[in-house]
Amino acid sequence: MSRWLSDPLLKVEGLTMRFGGLTAVSDFHVSVGRGDITALIGPNGAGKTTVFNCITGFYKPTQGRLALARKGAASPAAVEALTRSGSRFATLGGSELFLLERMADHEIAHRARVARTFQNIRLFAGMTVLENLIVAQHNELMRASGLTFFGLFNTPGFQRAERAAVARAVRWLERINLFERADDPAGALPYGDQRRLEIARAMCTDPVLLCLDEPAAGLNPRESAELTALLRSIRDEDGVSVLLIEHDMSVVMQVSDHVIVLDYGRKIADGAPQEVREDPRVIAAYLGVDDEAEVLEAESEMAGMAGESP
Amino acid sequence: MAAQQDHQRPDMARALVDAGFAALVTFGLSFPILALRTEQDMQNRLVVEQRWSWAIVAVVAVFCARLLAGLLSDWRARAVAIPGALIGVYGAHLALTVGPANGAGIVAFGLALLIGAFPLDARLRETPAAVAKPNVEGPDHSRLMSIAGIVALFVFPFVMLAWLGPQGSLKWINNYGVQILIYVMLGWGLNIVVGLAGLLDLGYVAFYAVGAYSYALLSTTYGLSFWICLPLAGVLAAFWGVILGFPVLRLRGDYLAIVTLAFGEIIRVVLINWSDFSNGYAGISSIPRVTFFGVPFTAADNGFAAMMGLEFTPIHRTIFLYFLILCLALLTNAVTLRLRALPIGRAWEALREDEIACRSLGVNTVNTKLTAFALGAMFGGFAGSFFAVRQNFVSPESFTFIESATILAIVVLGGMGSQIGVALAAVAMIGGTEILRELDFLKRIFGEGFDPAQYRMLIFGLAMVVMMIWKPRGLISSRTPSIFLKTKRAVAGALVREGQG
Amino acid sequence: MENFLQQLINGLTLGSIYGLIAIGYTMVFGIIGMVNFAHGDVFMLSAFIALIIFLALTQLLGLASMPVAFLIVLVAAMACTALWNWAIERVAYRPLRGSFRLAPLISAIGMSIFLSNFVQVVQGPRNKPVPPMFTDLIRLTDGPLSVTLSYKQILIMAVTAVLLLAFWFVVQKTALGRAQRACEQDRKMAALLGIDVDRTISLTFVIGAALAAVAGTLYMLYYGVVNFSDGFTPGVKAFTAAVLGGIGSLPGAVIGGLLIGLIETFWAAYFSSDYKDVAAFSVLAITLIFMPQGLLGKPEVEKV
Incomplete structure (x- = not known):
């Protein structure tokens, strides 16, 4: 059985998001498997970023439940109990369960540990690369600085915490090959480096789920390959589940364990990359065709793309 | 450098047309x-x-200035x-009238x-403009410089006293020293809000x-000393900051600016009208003066001079x-510099850079x-209670929007942060504005009718515009x-x- | 009831003046996203210009007909104030376009300080009492508390209504209005499509100043006294009105102006005139907290 069914990290049920009269996402159900790289794909305007914004709390969903079980699987009964209780999160028999639709964006990042990047990179351009990674560890450092009081007097405990934060930042800088540029302003980095830095910054928040909004957009083939490797290492070495929106099919087919296809705010396919690739509805939606012959043509095109993957 | 780098020869005809147009506009502006x-x-x-001569002077002055700028x-x-x-x-106007x-x-x-400017211009045009210095990383002098600056600030009153005597130095220590330091402190205080956190506050004067x-009322009604009131004033001001800030900090950009401005005005109007509390327009007078930690600065036997054996x-x-005020300002500076290196200070700056990214990283932006x-x-609040003890009189007159605007201008002109x-x-x-009071000697040159003090605020406003453009x-x-x-x-x-905020 | 009706008339009169000034704020904010702090002082300047032209007409040129004088004063004040605002934009704001957001704001505050002190220096610091004009009253009801409508009030509301309609026509139906709306949406794109952005912005300032001059003329007429410091409070109130109505929205500015005028007048009549400014500002703060986009503004969807 697939991991997203046997051990879901995040379970989205009946997610609907309306903006005035426009329904961007409607009755969306999906599970994100623990330890998977899950890709959310679909044509432009399909509602992918809206789903992201709902998961990360930037939008309050019109309807729906988003349950995240941080450790160990949560039984449907436990989710029901939490839903009825009206709280935002609970610790139930070793599993920490969060209802994301009830939480504010910063709480989701801080407590539920869902980190994200943005389609149009949002680095702190006027701060250095190192500072960007330190800000990501804000909550830990805030605790260590005793809500600033200990920090004012630079107590040993705070110094230790700050050294640890710098060490983690350095580790990530080395992983993304930006160690040499640690003291440069983030806004002065080339585009590809900014993309990687944004991922590293999100990873510095110590997430269980990393949401990446088009991480390969604007990257050249070499950078794309580096990105693929980075995503795999995040999954395999850090044990962090990844949810990504991506248009670059070669990246999607290479790294994902699970692909979800969204079109006009509805899920049209959900499964392993192989299955999804062969799904005629996906091909039709993606290429905007409805003619049988064109579907076949498109299919072969997709197969050609898949051929690039090892 | 804002230098115009185009070194082509100025065009006489174009400059004349330009100047003529500017003169015409000036005539239209000055007509009624x-x-x-x-x-x-x-x-x-x-x-x-x-009073047509004024208009003519303005038109001729603008024509000349514009023409010279063109040439x-x-x-x-x-x-x-x-x-x-x-x-x-x-001068020509004076000669004629x-x-x-x-x-x-x-x-x-x-x-x-x-006339001297023309050969100067020719010479400057010959010499190629200095290439902007590359950012060479020399040894860090900033620490040495700041220590030297602080030492200079500490010896300043004694130097003045030794040089000009008790009478002559009063003006320099009070009008320049104390007055400027109050605004340095206010500027540093507002810099936390505007410069670091990027929140536009137009009601800081509140x-x-x-x-x-706080000091005025606590000291006159309860007889509390300045040293007790000072921290209380700070706490009360911070408390009001939270009370006012909590509902409005969700607002973005210019909305925050206008609401803070409104709060500043509300507080002033309440101070004017709630006479039972604040004594209205008349203000609160005979606020106790500052003491040397309990020892008053009087000629009496228990006074500071007698105690120290001074005249x-x-x-x-x-x-x-x-x-x-120097110590209070330096405290503000020290705390701000320390906070910048703490998570809270970094979060402020990150907030200024990108609020949405902050939230995605788990930073509680409201807090x-x-x-x-x-x-x-x-x-x-600290600066305010110092103001009250210095003036030993407070009235709503001192807390107008102009003050908020001045402090904000100081922060923006300083370079945010x-x-x-x-x-x-x-x-x-x-x-600069204090110096304009000192220009009485110009009367001897420009005639009695010339009163620079009258133009003080006019020049102040104009200077704000010019410095922003510069x-x-x-x-x-x-x-x-x-x-x-x-x-x-x-x-x-x-x-x-x-x-954005 | 009589009192209510009387206050309604007074409130609408005051509100008309605020509305006219508020349009200047809202248009400039809409097109270049800047709070034009000097606008209140431009309004004050226009009141002085109107006063001087009126005195020059009646005293130097011996014009006797009040309606003719009023018309000339109105047109001349509009033209002259428009020129002033054009020059201010050219000198103090245009060099800062596309610069730091706070730089034009500080420049505008500096301009505001300059204008009020300039008027103080060249016209003197004392209150200027205006010779009375249009002093007739119409009694609407009889009784101990008779409701009156003065000719001045009729004139103010009529002039406001006519000019707002004319202005509405310009913004909705002409090429200038289209260019303006295009610049509001996307200045770069508008420039690429061949719209002269600088000229459009200049014209925005010119129109805003002309409407402020109407307000200034009416203000002088209504209150019968002007002073160099009269720019700040009406300016802030009008900006409040613009924000209350939804900044960027032209009908919003007018409605906001009328609301602020009504709130202030009713508060002064029924509670205390001391706190009328507090009432106006509190309404603003409360509106913004619960309805940040104002009454008619478009809700701001946070782009993530």
Whole structure:
């Protein structure tokens, strides 16, 4: 059985998001498997970023439940109990369960540990690369600085915490090959480096789920390959589940364990990359065709793309 | 450098057309407001007097200035020639209205400047403009410089005292020293809110007022000493900062600005009208003066002078006030610099850079904004209670929007977030306007009718415009990183954002 | 009831003046996203210009007909104030376009300080009492508390209504209005499509100043006294009105102006005139907290 069914990290049920009269996402159900790289794909305007914004709390969903079980699987009964209780999160028999639709964006990042990047990179351009990674560890450092009081007097405990934060930042800088540029302003980095830095910054928040909004957009083939490797290492070495929106099919087919296809705010396919690739509805939606012959043509095109993957 | 780098020969015809157009516009602008003056006559009836010479002076002055700007290509030559032309025009006006003897010298002086500017311009045009210095990383002098600066600030009153005596130095220590330092402190306080956290606060004066009235009321009603009231004033101001900040900090950008402005005005109107509490327009007078930790600055036997075995002079109190505000300002600076290197300070700056990214990283933006607001308010409160003890009188007059605007201008002109920039801007803006009071000697040159003090605020407003055009990002726009791995390199101002809130 | 009706008339009169000034704020904010702090002082300047022209007409040129004088004063004040605002934009704001957001704001505050002190220096610091004009009253009801409508009030509301309609026509139906709306949406794109952005912005300032001059003329007429410091409070109130109505929205500015005028007048009549400013500002703060986009503004969807 697939991991997203046997051990879901995040379970989205009946997610609907309306903006005035426009329904961007409607009755969306999906599970994100623990330890998977899950890709959310679909044509432009399909509602992918809206789903992201709902998961990360930037939008309050019109309807729906988003349950995240941080450790160990949560039984449907436990989710029901939490839903009825009206709280935002609970610790139930070793599993920490969060209802994301009830939480504010910063709480989701801080407590539920869902980190994200943005389609149009949002680095702190006027701060250095190192500072960007330190800000990501804000909550830990805030605790260590005793809500600033200990920090004012630079107590040993705070110094230790700050050294640890710098060490983690350095580790990530080395992983993304930006160690040499640690003291440069983030806004002065080339585009590809900014993309990687944004991922590293999100990873510095110590997430269980990393949401990446088009991480390969604007990257050249070499950078794309580096990105693929980075995503795999995040999954395999850090044990962090990844949810990504991506248009670059070669990246999607290479790294994902699970692909979800969204079109006009509805899920049209959900499964392993192989299955999804062969799904005629996906091909039709993606290429905007409805003619049988064109579907076949498109299919072969997709197969050609898949051929690039090892 | 804002120097015009185009070194082509200026075009006479174009400059003339340009200047002619500017003169025409000036004529249109000055036609009713400058050329005709309304005056009340004996029966209190408003009558209009004609005063065309003023309009003509304005038109000729603008024509000359514009023409010279067109003919001279280097800004330094312009900076010599245009004042020369203005002085010349003024002198000519004097010569025509008062008498040739009064104006001739001034005209000659103006013309000399003007004519001298042309060879200067030619010379500057020959020499290629200095290439902007690359950012060479020399040894870090900033620490040495700041220590030297602080030492200079501490010896300043004694140097003045030794040089000018108790009478002569009073003005320098009080009007320049204390006055400028109050604004340095207010600028540093507001810098936390505007410069670091990027929240536009147009009502900062409200917290200054809370601090001042806290001391005034607590000391006059409960007889509490200044040293108890000072922290209380800070706490009260911070408390008001939170009360006012909590509902409005969700607002973005200019909405926040207008609501803070509204709160500033509300507090002033309440102070004016709630007479039982604040004594209204009349204000609160005979607020206890500052003491040397309990020892009063009086001529009495238990006074400071007698205790120290000095001859009594009021300058002792002024010098003490100077050191008091210096220490308060340095405390503000020290706390701000320390906070910048702490998570809270980094969160403020990150908030200024990108609020949405902050939220995605788990930063509680409401709390972060509130702490910035409350801390800024607290330092405003300290400064306010110092203001009250210095003046021993407070009234709502002192807390108008103009004060908020001045403090904000100091922060923006300083370069948002830069501590030393803010201090420099305070010196320029406050010191500059104080100097305008000192220009009485110009009367001897320009005739009795010339009263620079009258033009003080007019020049102040104009200076704000000119300085913004000259340096829109402030005097020091680069940002010093709060932490570094290998080398500390300033971040260019162009990359630093100024916040949405 | 009589009192209510009377206050309604007074409130609408005051509100008309606020509305006219508020349009200047809202248009400039809409097109270049800047709070034009000097606008209140431009309004004050226009009141002085109107006063001087009126005195020059009646005293120097011996014009006797009040309606003719009023018309000339109105047109001349509009033209002259428009020129002033054009020059201010050219000198103090245009060099800062596309610069730091706070730089034009500080420049505008400096301009505001300059304008009020300039008027103080060249016209003197004392209150200027205006010779009375249009002093007739219409009694609407009889009784101890008779409701009156003065000719001045009729004139103010009529002039406001006519000019707002004319202005509405310009913004909705002409090429200038289209260019303006295009610049509001996207200045760069508008420039690429061949719209002269600088000229459009200049014209925005010109129109805003002309409407402020109407307000200034009416203000002088209504209150019968002007002073160099009269720019700040009406300016802030009008900006409040613009924000209350939804900044960027032209009908919003007018409605906001009328609301602020009504709130202030009713508060002064029924509670205390001391706190009328507090009432106006509190309404603003409360509106913004619960309805940040104002009454008619478009809700701001946070782009993530």
